[in-house]
Amino acid sequence: MKKRVIACVLALAMTAGLLGGCGSSGASDTDSQTTGDSNGDQIDLSMFWWGSQLRNERTQEVLDMYMEDNPNVTIEGQFSDDYWTRMATFAAGHTMPDVVQMVYAYMPQYAREGTLLDLTPYIEDGTIDMSNVNEEILNTGKVEDGIYGICNGINASALLYNKTLLDDAGIEIKDYMTMDDFINICREVYEKTGYKTSLSYGAMTSESYMQFVLRVQGKTLYGDGAIGVDSADQLEPFFDLYETGLEEGWLLDPSLYVERVRGQVEQDPIVYGSSPETMSWCGFYASNQLTSMQSAAPEGVEIGITTFPSDDIETAEWLNPSQFFSISADCENPDEAAKLINYLINDIDCNNVLLGERGVPISSVVSEAISENISEDDQKVVTFINDVVTPKSSAIDPPYPDQSSEIVSLLDSITEKVMYGELTAQDAAEQFLEEGNAILAGN
Amino acid sequence: MNKIKALVFKENISGIIFVMPFIIGLICFLVVPLGISIYYAFCDYNILSDPVFVGLKNFKTMLNDELFWKSLSVTIFYTVVSVPLKLIFALIVALLFQKTTKIAGIFRGVYYLPSIIGGSVAVAVLWKRMFATDGTINQILHAMGVEKTISWLGNTDTAIWTLILLTVWQFGSSMLIFLGSLNQIPRTYYEAAMVDGAGKWRQFFSITLPLLTPTIFFNLVMQVINGLLAYTQCFIITQGQPMNSTLFYMVHMYNETFVYYKAGYGAALAWVMILIVGVFTAVLFATKKKWVYDGGF
Numbered sequence: 244m245k246k247r248v249i250a251c252v253l254a255l256a257m258t259a260g261l262l263g264g265c266g267s268s269g270a271s272d273t274d275s276q277t278t279g280d281s282n283g284d285q286i287d288l289s290m291f292w293w294g295s296q297l298r299n300e301r302t303q304e305v306l307d308m309y310m311e312d313n314p315n316v317t318i319e320g321q322f323s324d325d326y327w328t329r330m331a332t333f334a335a336g337h338t339m340p341d342v343v344q345m346v347y348a349y350m351p352q353y354a355r356e357g358t359l360l361d362l363t364p365y366i367e368d369g370t371i372d373m374s375n376v377n378e379e380i381l382n383t384g385k386v387e388d389g390i391y392g393i394c395n396g397i398n399a400s401a402l403l404y405n406k407t408l409l410d411d412a413g414i415e416i417k418d419y420m421t422m423d424d425f426i427n428i429c430r431e432v433y434e435k436t437g438y439k440t441s442l443s444y445g446a447m448t449s450e451s452y453m454q455f456v457l458r459v460q461g462k463t464l465y466g467d468g469a470i471g472v473d474s475a476d477q478l479e480p481f482f483d484l485y486e487t488g489l490e491e492g493w494l495l496d497p498s499l500y501v502e503r504v505r506g507q508v509e510q511d512p513i514v515y516g517s518s519p520e521t522m523s524w525c526g527f528y529a530s531n532q533l534t535s536m537q538s539a540a541p542e543g544v545e546i547g548i549t550t551f552p553s554d555d556i557e558t559a560e561w562l563n564p565s566q567f568f569s570i571s572a573d574c575e576n577p578d579e580a581a582k583l584i585n586y587l588i589n590d591i592d593c594n595n596v597l598l599g600e601r602g603v604p605i606s607s608v609v610s611e612a613i614s615e616n617i618s619e620d621d622q623k624v625v626t627f628i629n630d631v632v633t634p635k636s637s638a639i640d641p642p643y644p645d646q647s648s649e650i651v652s653l654l655d656s657i658t659e660k661v662m663y664g665e666l667t668a669q670d671a672a673e674q675f676l677e678e679g680n681a682i683l684a685g686n
Numbered sequence: 687m688n689k690i691k692a693l694v695f696k697e698n699i700s701g702i703i704f705v706m707p708f709i710i711g712l713i714c715f716l717v718v719p720l721g722i723s724i725y726y727a728f729c730d731y732n733i734l735s736d737p738v739f740v741g742l743k744n745f746k747t748m749l750n751d752e753l754f755w756k757s758l759s760v761t762i763f764y765t766v767v768s769v770p771l772k773l774i775f776a777l778i779v780a781l782l783f784q785k786t787t788k789i790a791g792i793f794r795g796v797y798y799l800p801s802i803i804g805g806s807v808a809v810a811v812l813w814k815r816m817f818a819t820d821g822t823i824n825q826i827l828h829a830m831g832v833e834k835t836i837s838w839l840g841n842t843d844t845a846i847w848t849l850i851l852l853t854v855w856q857f858g859s860s861m862l863i864f865l866g867s868l869n870q871i872p873r874t875y876y877e878a879a880m881v882d883g884a885g886k887w888r889q890f891f892s893i894t895l896p897l898l899t900p901t902i903f904f905n906l907v908m909q910v911i912n913g914l915l916a917y918t919q920c921f922i923i924t925q926g927q928p929m930n931s932t933l934f935y936m937v938h939m940y941n942e943t944f945v946y947y948k949a950g951y952g953a954a955l956a957w958v959m960i961l962i963v964g965v966f967t968a969v970l971f972a973t974k975k976k977w978v979y980d981g982g983f
Binding site: 327328331332334335352353356357358496497498499500501502517521645646648649652656659660663665 | 732733734735814818819820837839840841842845924925927928929930941944945946947
């Protein structure tokens with residue numbers, strides 16, 4: 244009899260514990276709300292980002308510095324590789340961290356769905372100081388009538404290449420290469436060294452390269468509910484380059500990509516491979532990736548940086564917001580979150596730690612101040628952005644539609660078929676136009 | 687008070703209290719999400735905003751979704767090829783190690799090992815490296831004098847076979863189940879057969895195999911379900927490449943849901959897969975009478 248009583252009590256306790264466990268997270272949420280509202284009390288903030296090991300370390304360090312300066316603020320930093328999956332579930336459950344890292348491709352969707360806070364009031368009242376920031380850069384965070392993200396660094400499309408290899412072969416790369424120049428170099432490198440060429444597919448930058456091709460013709464990749472071109476002919480130059488490479492033999496064997504994580508610099512054929520046959524002399528990347536590509540390169544190999552090939556670089560090229568910081572619409576202490584963003588953007592001590600790892604700082608004052616502390620490679624990136632790209636660039640394309648990730652997958656899978664010789668450039672362009680239009684029309 | 691006591695100590699009430707933790711878990715984490723996902727299957731739902739009911743639209747979309755058909759055919763091909771191969775291997779190995787000697791015990795352990803580390807990411811990564819162009823397999827082939835370098839994962843003809851091979855290699859759990867029932871077949875049957883002059887082959891086909899059919903059936907059903915729901919191998923090793931020749935249905939569903947944020951369509955894909963699994967299982971059960979021995983020993 245006694246045993247039974249004990250057993251029943253235990254069972255009840257377990258059930259109660261389970262129910263209690265379900266409810267506890269809600270309770271702590273209301274706790275933080277009450278403490279946050281009263282002045283001088285402990286304020287909890289959370290921040291969420293993705294990136295390399297280097298970025299995680301540097302970001303955590305500046306958060307620690309911020310907490311030291313503001314003892315009443317505690318910031319919980321989180322980072323993840325599976326970023327967008329987790330972000331979607333956070334947003335769905337209204338548990339999005341207060342300050343989040345965003346990109347141009349996803350931010351408009353999150354802003355339109357009402358999950359992000361309009362930052363205009365904080366910029367107007369000076370909490371986030373944008374006085375040293377170029378208007379055009381600030382507007383990259385604009386969605387409809389509000390500013391939903393503060394760009395945290397500038398980058399641009401960049402062709403990274405094995406400078407040592409080319410120097411040895413006596414081949415010189417000049418900035419603003421035309422398409423013919425580029426193809427000639429691909430041929431020459433292949434003849435002289437056996438190294439092949441990896442195009443935008445390998446670096447996961449097909450979207451940018453397609454934009455390069457279209458902007459020259461005055462077109463955009465994303466039009467109004469359709470691909471922004473008049474006919475498939477305008478898309479064809481993109482696939483032509485692949486087709487030419489395949490016919491002439493200098494295109495890297497596409498089967499190599501299956502074994503690697505595309506876009507990850509450590510596994511890129513510029514720096515990784517067993518023979519010239521399996522390696523590339525160049526890769527289509529973004530400028531801020533030069534530093535990590537250089538550190539992934541074998542000793543004695545210098546990585547160079549130049550523009551993507553284009554026949555009219557001034558219309559094709561643009562300055563890109565590498566990422567944004569945004570504030571969640573569910574944030575309980577938006578004032579404090581805005582102060583944190585201001586710190587990350589404008590504080591010189593803070594940026595002396597971050598050192599432009601997310602791209603060249605947007606504030607001209609900060610960019611100037613850190614220039615003496617940055618490494619030679621970082622300096623190369625700053626020079627590339629300021630002296631090579633800035634004088635020859637035009638405005639960025641309007642924010643991307645919600646389906647942009649699907650379009651990128653489609654472009655990749657069609658490009659793959661061209662590389663395997665299953666589709667001609669012309670058929671590929673037609674197929675991309677037809678299927679892309681269907682996706683963008685919302686089917 | 688007495689009434690409450692009487693109520694609590696009635697056998698079935700305390701029984702219910704004991705299973706409550708499990709029941710609550712089942713309802714919270716399985717039944718409710720299952721119900722919600724049926725609803726999502728009929729909605730446009732991008733995770734970020736509220737679902738909008740659209741009726742059968744998602745299912746109609748599927749008919750025109752090239753990747754749906756492609757991934758379905760890849761998955762069925764993979765299942766139909768890998769499951770029988772896996773069961774045959776499991777049975778052969780089980781027969782080899784049926785005798786309980788010390789060395790057989792060690793071998794059983796060794797052959798079971800791949801299944802313990804089963805669907806894990808580590809094995810998938812290992813597999814990817816082994817079949818890389820500069821990986822172990824090609825190097826062994828070179829050492830054996832094969833000149834050609836084969837891109838196992840990059841070739842549309844061979845990529846799916848590397849995944850099938852990985853599955854067949856993990857035959858351990860089926861092997862254990864076979865071993866269990868092999869040891870239950872009474873020795874006397876074999877003795878009687880020997881007296882009648884039956885050889886080893888005859889014994890196998892007339893005694894072992896018929897008496898094993900219930901176990902084969904069980905393994906077959908379990909493995910077919912596992913095969914249709916396979917995910918890790920594709921996600922880690924090939925991501926569906928090259929040219930979607932290894933795109934498993936579950937990976938397609940994952941992409942739709944978490945990469946393109948089309949959770950409604952993803953839920954619809956999941957329910958179609960449940961129906962397909964149901965059909966496969968039903969067909970297997972329908973054929974059961976024809977070939978499965980269901981008497982005792």
